[in-house]
Amino acid sequence: MAWIQLSSPHSHNRVTTDQVMRQVVIATLPGIATLTWFFGPGILVNLILTISSCLLAEALVLKLRNRPLTVLKDNSALVTGILIGCCLPASTPWWIPVLGGSFALLVGKQLFGGLGQNPFNPAMAAYAFLLISFPVQISIWPAPATPLSDTSWLNSLAGSDALTGATALDAWRNKGLLMAEEFWQADGYLSSQMVTAWASVASAWLVGGLYLIWQRIINWQLPLTFLATLFIAGSFVWGFNPSHQIPPWLHLAASSAVFAAFFILTDPVSGATSLKGKVFFAIGCGLLVISIRTWGSYPDGVAFSVLLMNFAAPALDYYTRPRVYGQKQARKGLASKEKS
Amino acid sequence: MLDTLRLTNRRFHGGIHPPENKLQSSLEPLRELPLPNEVVLPLGQHQGQLAKPLVEIGEKVKTGQLLASTTVATGACVHASITGRITAIEDRPLPQVSGLSLPAIVIQREGEEESFTYPRYDNWQETPNEQLLERIQTSGLVGLGGAVFPTRTKLAGALEKGIETLIINAAECEPYITADDCLMQTRPAALLEGIGLLIKLLQPREVLLGIEDNKPQALESLQKALPGSGLEEQLQICVLPTLYPSGGEKQLIQLLTGKEVPSGGLPLDLGILCHNVGTLAALADAVIRGRPLIERIVTITGQAVSQPGNYLVRLGTAIETLLQAAGWNQDKHQRLILGGPMMGFTLPSAQVPVTKAANCLLLPTEEELPLPGPEQPCIRCGRCEEACPAQLLPQQLYFYAAHQVFDQAEEHQLFDCIECGACAWVCPSEIPLVQYYRYAKGEVRQLRADAEKAEQARLRFEARQERFEREQAEKEAKRQARAQAAAKLAAAQKAKQEAKTQQEPQTQSEQASSEPDVQAALTKKLKQLKTAKAASSVAVKKAEKGLANLKAAADTTPEQLSEQEAKLAKAKEQLQKAEQQLAEAEAGNTPAAAQPAPEVKPSTGNPEDPAKKLKQLKTAKAATAVAVKKAQKTLDNLKAAADSTPEQIAEQEDKLAKAQQQLQKTEQQLAEAEASGQPAPTAAPGQPTATPEDPAKKLKQLKTAKAATAVAVKKAEKALSNLQAAKDATPEQIAEQEEKLAKAREQLTRAETRLAQAEEE
Numbered sequence A: 001m002a003w004i005q006l007s008s009p010h011s012h013n014r015v016t017t018d019q020v021m022r023q024v025v026i027a028t029l030p031g032i033a034t035l036t037w038f039f040g041p042g043i044l045v046n047l048i049l050t051i052s053s054c055l056l057a058e059a060l061v062l063k064l065r066n067r068p069l070t071v072l073k074d075n076s077a078l079v080t081g082i083l084i085g086c087c088l089p090a091s092t093p094w095w096i097p098v099l100g101g102s103f104a105l106l107v108g109k110q111l112f113g114g115l116g117q118n119p120f121n122p123a124m125a126a127y128a129f130l131l132i133s134f135p136v137q138i139s140i141w142p143a144p145a146t147p148l149s150d151t152s153w154l155n156s157l158a159g160s161d162a163l164t165g166a167t168a169l170d171a172w173r174n175k176g177l178l179m180a181e182e183f184w185q186a187d188g189y190l191s192s193q194m195v196t197a198w199a200s201v202a203s204a205w206l207v208g209g210l211y212l213i214w215q216r217i218i219n220w221q222l223p224l225t226f227l228a229t230l231f232i233a234g235s236f237v238w239g240f241n242p243s244h245q246i247p248p249w250l251h252l253a254a255s256s257a258v259f260a261a262f263f264i265l266t267d268p269v270s271g272a273t274s275l276k277g278k279v280f281f282a283i284g285c286g287l288l289v290i291s292i293r294t295w296g297s298y299p300d301g302v303a304f305s306v307l308l309m310n311f312a313a314p315a316l317d318y319y320t321r322p323r324v325y326g327q328k329q330a331r332k333g334l335a336s337k338e339k340s
Numbered sequence B: 001m002l003d004t005l006r007l008t009n010r011r012f013h014g015g016i017h018p019p020e021n022k023l024q025s026s027l028e029p030l031r032e033l034p035l036p037n038e039v040v041l042p043l044g045q046h047q048g049q050l051a052k053p054l055v056e057i058g059e060k061v062k063t064g065q066l067l068a069s070t071t072v073a074t075g076a077c078v079h080a081s082i083t084g085r086i087t088a089i090e091d092r093p094l095p096q097v098s099g100l101s102l103p104a105i106v107i108q109r110e111g112e113e114e115s116f117t118y119p120r121y122d123n124w125q126e127t128p129n130e131q132l133l134e135r136i137q138t139s140g141l142v143g144l145g146g147a148v149f150p151t152r153t154k155l156a157g158a159l160e161k162g163i164e165t166l167i168i169n170a171a172e173c174e175p176y177i178t179a180d181d182c183l184m185q186t187r188p189a190a191l192l193e194g195i196g197l198l199i200k201l202l203q204p205r206e207v208l209l210g211i212e213d214n215k216p217q218a219l220e221s222l223q224k225a226l227p228g229s230g231l232e233e234q235l236q237i238c239v240l241p242t243l244y245p246s247g248g249e250k251q252l253i254q255l256l257t258g259k260e261v262p263s264g265g266l267p268l269d270l271g272i273l274c275h276n277v278g279t280l281a282a283l284a285d286a287v288i289r290g291r292p293l294i295e296r297i298v299t300i301t302g303q304a305v306s307q308p309g310n311y312l313v314r315l316g317t318a319i320e321t322l323l324q325a326a327g328w329n330q331d332k333h334q335r336l337i338l339g340g341p342m343m344g345f346t347l348p349s350a351q352v353p354v355t356k357a358a359n360c361l362l363l364p365t366e367e368e369l370p371l372p373g374p375e376q377p378c379i380r381c382g383r384c385e386e387a388c389p390a391q392l393l394p395q396q397l398y399f400y401a402a403h404q405v406f407d408q409a410e411e412h413q414l415f416d417c418i419e420c421g422a423c424a425w426v427c428p429s430e431i432p433l434v435q436y437y438r439y440a441k442g443e444v445r446q447l448r449a450d451a452e453k454a455e456q457a458r459l460r461f462e463a464r465q466e467r468f469e470r471e472q473a474e475k476e477a478k479r480q481a482r483a484q485a486a487a488k489l490a491a492a493q494k495a496k497q498e499a500k501t502q503q504e505p506q507t508q509s510e511q512a513s514s515e516p517d518v519q520a521a522l523t524k525k526l527k528q529l530k531t532a533k534a535a536s537s538v539a540v541k542k543a544e545k546g547l548a549n550l551k552a553a554a555d556t557t558p559e560q561l562s563e564q565e566a567k568l569a570k571a572k573e574q575l576q577k578a579e580q581q582l583a584e585a586e587a588g589n590t591p592a593a594a595q596p597a598p599e600v601k602p603s604t605g606n607p608e609d610p611a612k613k614l615k616q617l618k619t620a621k622a623a624t625a626v627a628v629k630k631a632q633k634t635l636d637n638l639k640a641a642a643d644s645t646p647e648q649i650a651e652q653e654d655k656l657a658k659a660q661q662q663l664q665k666t667e668q669q670l671a672e673a674e675a676s677g678q679p680a681p682t683a684a685p686g687q688p689t690a691t692p693e694d695p696a697k698k699l700k701q702l703k704t705a706k707a708a709t710a711v712a713v714k715k716a717e718k719a720l721s722n723l724q725a726a727k728d729a730t731p732e733q734i735a736e737q738e739e740k741l742a743k744a745r746e747q748l749t750r751a752e753t754r755l756a757q758a759e760e761e
């Protein structure tokens, strides 16, 4: 009689990686819906393009590496595609999402050995690449409208840039010497629709994020730390010069912050791995974002902050190890060299 | 009476809530399994040393009779679990993953059940502790919670150090298992007696019993039994929230006392002693009722058995018998797990006995506990970290284990992992994390052992080298002293002779008659030198062969190689020396034979006679010593290679056979010496008292030396067979072996001392 031989444990809770990824996909739906509502089906077109280019690129690499295509079922390429798609403006030319999706998968992920091996967040790597290479195409959003009744998005797809609008942070950057009050009152800079649109989108991401926390896909500490850092550091900078610095609420409402807090920073692969490390990771990202927004030359800095902190993640891991049961204190740093 | 405490505020890090699946077995009453027809009682059911059998095949034994005993701290006695006849004492597979076989006593049931009971200690309150410990030892008690550590040793350690807190582990956190639950429901009184006994023995300041809140019946039964047991004021029952692994010793200690067992330390370092409820009930049975450990409660559960429940089983019953009794549905089977789903292990066969360690047999169907899916890459989600009760970073450990960066794994406290499986249970990528940790631990242990062995081998080699040099120096000094003495003697005798020749011409003829004898002795000496040369050339060849073998063997370590090379060099050296001696002797022989100088001959001839015998002695000694050394060294090699292959063992046997051959040769030489020793007394009537006695004495010494070395060889041989028996020689066995070798060496030195004495005379 042949018995099956297996190592313990013989029991497993039924959550698998593809299920985790599926939950993430579900959590992005409110955000996607809101984006589409305000900026038109261009968002969906972008998503279709990024997702298909991600899946195709992954399939291609798997073929080249002689790996089974079933790996695609882990849904991670799908998630990467969605995350890039959500960052791109609705009116961007078709080749931008295709390029972004392929770059994320090929350079951001598979070049390093696939799922679990990539040191950088693939979506952010791709976004940063696009931002540096095509700053114009990637920064111009169509003016928000009450879509589905409006056909202006068709024009934007056709390449007309007549109906573009600046995002809040862009507008702020371009306000020049205007005082804050004047800025808000001035018409040409930032439409109130734009503000409403982005605030709604941010809330939609928040809903999705809370869903993830509820489903225990992500922990609450990381997003909270990030948003809190943004708010506190933002207030601090703003306190010095309220008339020229971004008000803290705008730091949070500018769509990228909430989205990043729940969907980008929480990428487990490229972040710090221990809980304590994650908290430091979030603080670091928050401070970098504020610095870039305040002193940098890019209006938004989430992508760069995340990538920079990805660099720091291994060091964070070494210095934030928990105190193991029975140890007087936590060990820090690298293994002492004389041991090896 | 102390109130039952509900501990909800103290926590250990992490923990998980796997489905409990306890009701299948806990709702059933305890069933007694019919007596089996045959039991197999392994002599090593516990960790540590094998017990030594006290019975023989064919002997009739009663239930409870002591079959095998041990006095070693890590050993435990074995008792007959049924009445019958011993049909075999042989290697039988143990219920282990490896399917390892160890010696076991097999009893065939015969006749009516007769119990062999030991005197009861009804007044155990007054019995001295030593006596109680002795009984605990002879009852074969071991920890029944899983560690299977001999109870006596654990208690003796606690007695010596003194304890503050006695913890009784009734948590039974592992899913499916309800053996302890069942015990508490059916025999709460025995458990309380056991606790009382421990209180009497150890005098702890506090006694805490930890039980998970998923066992209300057991708790109730305990609470009912408590009044009148005498423990009302001492025993603090603490109810813990159900969370795996709260029954892990370290986690339970943290929950109950808030303290943490220091890394690498024992609970005893905190003045804490933990015992499992099953062990305590067995303790009460053994001490108070005189019943040794011959049965235990085993949970049989899983959807592949139709009658899950708890069974009272005699130790040694085949697991297959047990499965059949529980309505094992053969075609639904897939896995046979000994223990629970979290930490249990699958058995390769059901034809193994129930041992003291067996608390649960789990036969899940595939729907019940699905087989793990394919391992996916780690996404570093950190769930494992959140679940780990040891607060490790399982994902980092996994990374280092998978990439074989063992020093980093150790730095991340790999050895603080208790292999609870919580991390693997939560891992969404279904990585068999615990398997990686076991592998890494094994590798690290191996590396450490190898390093230690290499160091020991180096020390041994140096010691040997040093001894060799010292001996050479001593010999040289003695030789010189002897030469001086001989010269003096020769001078004196010459003087005497000169005086004698003048007075009695008769002596002349005497000396002439002794001359052919001298020549005969010289040829004999030549022969012996030739033998020595042959022996050492054989040694050289052997060493060369050994080296070649080692080089051919793929898994030879560099240390082994260098050792073997050293051996070869030494053997070559010996050969050279032998050849040199031979050449010298041959050169010296001819002129000596040709020279008819009557005056000188007798004077040199007579002192040469004992010298000759001494050389014989030396040859004999050297040959056997070489043989012994070789056996010894190969054994070392065998030890060094933890996994000695059958070829290596065969080689070793071959070598031993050769060593024996050499021993025989020595014996032959000895016989020759004896034969030639006889005429000696007649040949030298010049020294009527000294000469006849001299060879006889030397012969005796030769015999002693031979006997001693023979014993050494035999011992080495025995040790080897021991090593062969145990495929993976345990540290204890190696220790034993080393002890034996040390003895052999001692004997060798004794033989050498005697030889030296002979040389001096």
Ligand code: SF4
Residues within 6 Å of the ligand: B377, B378, B379, B380, B381, B382, B383, B384, B385, B394, B395, B398, B423, B426, B427, B428, B429, B430, B431, B433
């Ligand atoms: S739970 Fe599994 S996938 Fe997640 S970090 Fe741990 S090992 Fe990696």
Ligand code: SF4
Residues within 6 Å of the ligand: B387, B388, B389, B390, B391, B392, B393, B394, B416, B417, B418, B419, B420, B421, B422, B423, B424, B433, B434, B437
């Ligand atoms: S098996 Fe080891 S690493 Fe995993 S949870 Fe248990 S103690 Fe932690």
